[in-house]
Amino acid sequence: MSALGLTGVLGGCGAGGGSSDVTLTLVAADYGTSADTSSKKYWADLVERYESDHPGVRIEVSVHSWNDVDREVKEMVDAGEAPDMAQIGAYADYAAEGKLYRAGDLLSIPVQADFLSQLAEAGQVNSVQYGMPFAASTRVLFYNKDLFGKAGITPPTTWDDIAENAEALDAEGVKYPYALPLGPEEAQAETMQWMLSGGGGYTELGGSYGIDSTENVATFTWLRDELVGKGLTGPVEPGKLDRAEAFEAFAAGDVGMLNGHPSLMEAAGKKGVKYGMVPTPGVDGASGSTLGVADWMMAFNENGHRDEVGDFLDFVYSEENVLKFSRDYNLLPVTGSASRAMAAGGQDKDLAPFLEQLPTSELYPVGNTSWASVNAAVKKQIGKAVEPGGSPAGVLGTLQAAASRAESAE
Incomplete structure (x- = not known):
């Protein structure tokens, strides 16, 4: 943290x-x-x-x-x-x-x-x-009230709302309309939060890894096409943006929206940023589960x-x-x-x-001895899944293969 x-x-x-x-x-x-x-x-x-x-x-x-x-x-x-x-x-x-x-x-x-x-x-x-x-800790979506007011938008409840809000914030010159930290510091958290909001996750019901599930591929395809590909995630590409850097940018008033945990409240408050918090948006409404x-x-x-x-x-x-x-x-x-x-x-x-x-809330599969290696692989590779022209299915498939190998070695 x-x-x-x-x-x-x-x-x-x-x-x-x-x-x-x-x-x-x-x-x-x-x-x-x-x-x-x-x-x-x-x-x-x-x-x-x-x-x-x-x-x-x-x-x-x-x-x-x-x-x-x-x-x-x-x-x-x-x-x-x-x-x-x-x-x-x-x-x-x-x-x-x-x-x-x-x-x-x-x-x-x-x-x-x-x-x-x-x-x-x-x-x-x-x-x-x-x-x-x-x-x-758990996660909610933080938003900058002043930036939202200037853009004339309301807090999002769905993915479409996020995309529309990000476009409105971008039109107002906001540096990071939506901050998407998929850099190596804590990429596994942002990844799981988005997977959950899309109805997926790292594992399936039986506990086995399902990183390249249809739901997860759809989630990262949406991120690639609707946010990253449209230039709505800021000047630092998500795969190189660390969570700490994204939090600092929010506290500096440069971020419209991002997923955050409780420590962001103090950091933003000390800098005088007026923020709001809402449940993580999902495809059709608030996400059914959140990251713990x-x-x-x-x-x-x-x-x-x-x-x-x-x-x-x-x-x-x-x-x-x-x-x-x-x-x-x-x-x-x-x-x-x-x-x-x-x-x-x-x-x-x-x-x-x-x-x-x-x-x-749903936690990482920390009881799996393979999780440490899977976690490290996600931190290194997940940013590639949302690069313009990148292949979410390919990246998630590579991670799934690595997870399966690690799982079979348990």
Whole structure:
């Protein structure tokens, strides 16, 4: 969710600065948008509070950008130096290799039972939970109210509305009538959001990949012909436009419409952009489903320390800490207790549209050990599907073939 290149190690001091009986290592992703908002501050505060009550345990946290964190963990694991815990984007490949503790072997029963059921299920491999959801978000369509007012248009509810609005915004000289970030940073999210709105998705009902389904090919053909081909997606071709760049352009007032998650509210609000939010448009009306995204906490069994790791994670997942992290970074809580507190709190009313659709949102097929490689392939290739003169069927067929090979190797 962030791509900052911020890296740092946070070392707790333990009681009185003396030596600790156990040192636990955690590699975490950075959700901040600047050095001032880096996740390093969140973890430093949490670790200080935990260590003050647990003098025999020291927690060392290293924070990396989303561009680097998954690779950092993989390199550590491959070198036989796995951290005790990692908070990253995917867990299933490590679970399949027998490298992770089961969530039930770590967490107390009340803490494990507090995870939202849909997210807990997504954390399972072969019906056993290894991935512990850490942060969640959903997507809605953001639009710039001032630009819409100047163009004399209303928020879209269908794909045709999007195309017509984009043409009206283009006629007004808007830089990005519709921002379509299919660049490598987070292309898998924009891709799935559009697939869902077209009645498709990455997988079919049985769970097997269906990337080149008739619905998905039709969706990307429409994007190629009705938006990209007509010059309605801005000066940067979608395959090179990263999500962070698209969000920055929206906050600068240069984007008419784009799919966004909760953090865009703060970024736009700080720049004085008046924005509106509507459910993702579909072919004939609001999309029947929306994208839900969860990031994951996992615990590696290489170093032991099961009891200490479990006790620390119980603290991480307390209502207080889940709420604090969610509010700090405009994300959705992954636990029932924190979700109820957020829904009841007036200070979180801006998150209501996202919170309401989380229980019925559709997540990436993160329980498939093949998803990591499929995800990487989508990031590299999907932009080609919407290039003028490109072949959506060809690109999606290539991705499907790669997914099928990865799936058969599971």
